[in-house]
Amino acid sequence: xAEQEKDDRGRFTSKSSSERKIRSIRATDETWNLxxxxxxxxxxxxxxxxxALVTGQVEWEKPEIGEESNSDLDFDxxxxxxxxxxxxxxxxxxxxxxxxxxxxxxxLMNIELDSNN
Numbered sequence: 001x002a003e004q005e006k007d008d009r010g011r012f013t014s015k016s017s018s019e020r021k022i023r024s025i026r027a028t029d030e031t032w033n034l035x036x037x038x039x040x041x042x043x044x045x046x047x048x049x050x051x052a053l054v055t056g057q058v059e060w061e062k063p064e065i066g067e068e069s070n071s072d073l074d075f076d077x078x079x080x081x082x083x084x085x086x087x088x089x090x091x092x093x094x095x096x097x098x099x100x101x102x103x104x105x106x107x108l109m110n111i112e113l114d115s116n117n
Contacts, residue, residue: 020047032046035049035050038060042058076108079108080105080108080109083101083104083105083108084101084105086101087101087102
Protein backbone atom coordinates (compact mmCIF):
# COMPACT_ATOMS: atom_id res chain seq x y z
CA UNK A 1 0.00 0.00 0.00
CA ALA A 2 1.19 3.51 -0.77
CA GLU A 3 2.70 5.50 2.06
CA GLN A 4 0.55 8.51 2.79
CA GLU A 5 2.29 11.71 3.79
CA LYS A 6 1.83 13.12 7.30
CA ASP A 7 1.97 16.68 8.51
CA ASP A 8 4.26 17.98 11.29
CA ARG A 9 1.73 16.85 13.93
CA GLY A 10 1.67 13.30 12.58
CA ARG A 11 -1.74 13.57 10.92
CA PHE A 12 -2.32 12.36 7.38
CA THR A 13 -2.22 15.17 4.83
CA SER A 14 -5.22 15.85 2.66
CA LYS A 15 -5.22 14.11 -0.73
CA SER A 16 -7.55 16.59 -2.37
CA SER A 17 -8.98 20.05 -1.96
CA SER A 18 -12.35 18.55 -0.98
CA GLU A 19 -12.93 17.63 2.63
CA ARG A 20 -13.07 13.92 3.33
CA LYS A 21 -15.31 12.60 6.07
CA ILE A 22 -15.20 9.24 7.76
CA ARG A 23 -17.84 6.95 6.28
CA SER A 24 -18.77 3.34 6.91
CA ILE A 25 -20.13 0.57 4.70
CA ARG A 26 -21.41 -2.93 5.28
CA ALA A 27 -19.72 -5.58 3.18
CA THR A 28 -19.17 -9.31 3.27
CA ASP A 29 -15.69 -10.51 4.21
CA GLU A 30 -15.24 -11.75 0.64
CA THR A 31 -16.11 -8.34 -0.82
CA TRP A 32 -13.98 -6.47 1.72
CA ASN A 33 -10.97 -8.70 0.99
CA LEU A 34 -11.45 -8.38 -2.77
CA UNK A 35 -11.63 -4.60 -2.42
CA UNK A 36 -8.41 -4.69 -0.39
CA UNK A 37 -6.68 -6.85 -3.01
CA UNK A 38 -7.73 -4.55 -5.85
CA UNK A 39 -6.67 -1.46 -3.88
CA UNK A 40 -3.29 -3.03 -3.11
CA UNK A 41 -2.79 -3.95 -6.78
CA UNK A 42 -3.21 -0.24 -7.54
CA UNK A 43 -1.01 0.82 -4.61
CA UNK A 44 -3.96 2.54 -2.90
CA UNK A 45 -6.07 2.36 0.22
CA UNK A 46 -9.57 0.94 -0.08
CA UNK A 47 -11.02 4.46 0.24
CA UNK A 48 -8.73 5.84 -2.46
CA UNK A 49 -9.54 2.91 -4.74
CA UNK A 50 -13.31 3.39 -4.29
CA UNK A 51 -12.99 7.09 -5.04
CA ALA A 52 -10.81 6.43 -8.10
CA LEU A 53 -13.23 3.75 -9.30
CA VAL A 54 -16.25 6.05 -8.98
CA THR A 55 -14.50 8.98 -10.66
CA GLY A 56 -13.26 6.79 -13.52
CA GLN A 57 -9.56 7.04 -12.65
CA VAL A 58 -9.29 3.23 -12.45
CA GLU A 59 -11.30 0.49 -14.10
CA TRP A 60 -12.30 -2.84 -12.70
CA GLU A 61 -13.15 -5.68 -15.05
CA LYS A 62 -15.81 -7.84 -13.44
CA PRO A 63 -16.69 -11.19 -15.03
CA GLU A 64 -20.25 -11.39 -16.32
CA ILE A 65 -22.51 -14.06 -14.83
CA GLY A 66 -22.54 -17.05 -17.13
CA GLU A 67 -19.18 -16.16 -18.70
CA GLU A 68 -15.77 -16.34 -17.02
CA SER A 69 -17.05 -16.90 -13.49
CA ASN A 70 -19.07 -19.95 -14.55
CA SER A 71 -16.95 -21.15 -17.46
CA ASP A 72 -15.77 -24.21 -15.56
CA LEU A 73 -19.33 -25.33 -14.78
CA ASP A 74 -20.60 -28.27 -16.77
CA PHE A 75 -24.22 -27.11 -16.90
CA ASP A 76 -26.03 -24.29 -18.64
CA UNK A 77 -26.76 -21.49 -16.17
CA UNK A 78 -29.25 -19.85 -18.56
CA UNK A 79 -31.23 -23.08 -18.94
CA UNK A 80 -31.36 -23.52 -15.17
CA UNK A 81 -32.51 -19.92 -14.74
CA UNK A 82 -35.34 -20.48 -17.23
CA UNK A 83 -36.52 -23.62 -15.41
CA UNK A 84 -36.48 -21.81 -12.08
CA UNK A 85 -38.43 -18.88 -13.55
CA UNK A 86 -41.04 -21.35 -14.79
CA UNK A 87 -41.23 -22.90 -11.32
CA UNK A 88 -41.80 -19.49 -9.73
CA UNK A 89 -44.99 -18.85 -11.69
CA UNK A 90 -46.55 -22.21 -10.80
CA UNK A 91 -49.32 -22.14 -8.21
CA UNK A 92 -48.56 -23.76 -4.87
CA UNK A 93 -51.18 -26.43 -5.52
CA UNK A 94 -49.80 -27.36 -8.95
CA UNK A 95 -49.74 -31.05 -8.08
CA UNK A 96 -46.00 -31.62 -7.75
CA UNK A 97 -44.96 -29.55 -10.78
CA UNK A 98 -42.70 -27.34 -8.65
CA UNK A 99 -40.84 -30.38 -7.32
CA UNK A 100 -40.53 -31.65 -10.88
CA UNK A 101 -38.86 -28.36 -11.93
CA UNK A 102 -36.51 -28.51 -8.93
CA UNK A 103 -35.56 -32.10 -9.78
CA UNK A 104 -34.94 -31.02 -13.39
CA UNK A 105 -32.52 -28.32 -12.23
CA UNK A 106 -30.73 -30.66 -9.82
CA UNK A 107 -30.36 -33.22 -12.60
CA LEU A 108 -28.86 -30.60 -14.93
CA MET A 109 -26.42 -29.68 -12.15
CA ASN A 110 -25.49 -33.37 -11.71
CA ILE A 111 -26.69 -33.33 -8.12
CA GLU A 112 -27.95 -36.70 -7.02
CA LEU A 113 -31.05 -36.92 -4.85
CA ASP A 114 -31.25 -39.30 -1.94
CA SER A 115 -34.06 -41.86 -1.86
CA ASN A 116 -36.32 -39.59 0.25
CA ASN A 117 -36.71 -37.07 -2.58
